[in-house]
Amino acid sequence: MKELKLRYYGDPVLREVCDPIDTFDDELREFAESMIETMRREQGIGLAAPQVGVTSRIIVALQMKDTDDVDAPALALINPRVVSKSSETWVFEEGCLSIPGVSAPVVRSREVEIEYEDLDGETKRITDDFIFGRILLHEIDHLDGVLFVDYLSSAQRSLVKSRLKKISHAKHLF
Numbered sequence: 001m002k003e004l005k006l007r008y009y010g011d012p013v014l015r016e017v018c019d020p021i022d023t024f025d026d027e028l029r030e031f032a033e034s035m036i037e038t039m040r041r042e043q044g045i046g047l048a049a050p051q052v053g054v055t056s057r058i059i060v061a062l063q064m065k066d067t068d069d070v071d072a073p074a075l076a077l078i079n080p081r082v083v084s085k086s087s088e089t090w091v092f093e094e095g096c097l098s099i100p101g102v103s104a105p106v107v108r109s110r111e112v113e114i115e116y117e118d119l120d121g122e123t124k125r126i127t128d129d130f131i132f133g134r135i136l137l138h139e140i141d142h143l144d145g146v147l148f149v150d151y152l153s154s155a156q157r158s159l160v161k162s163r164l165k166k167i168s169h170a171k172h173l174f
């Protein structure tokens, strides 16, 4: 299995809009496995391809039923897209493997409906109104170059500003 290297805040690859995937082959399945491996190794609950330097629309996530459900099975989603999201929102403290040491409360929709292709290219749908749905929204954002810190208010942002600066200048240290 190929070892994947994490990319950190300040790396331009995290700001790219990723390309759709239209080939469902062994190479894709192996890459998905490596992503899941990397997510587990780094004790993450979700990971998007640009976080390992690949600009393709694939994410992996733990199918968590509760916030401490870290033994949940992992799922790979290809070309995930938000079909609908509720106007009702909830706030939860988020972090990101690409932004170590930074966490902040983020407002997101409560109920989300996501469509995606599985590793065989079959179209599937997920509806969730808790942590799994939130992880998917966070990871899908990555595919469009959006990071959770983009949602912070200027007051929240000023609290993490120096840490962000440090990460982007010292990413070789991680």
Ligand SMILES: [Zn+2]
Pocket (backbone or CB within 6 Å): 095, 096, 097, 098, 138, 142
């Ligand atoms: Zn992230």
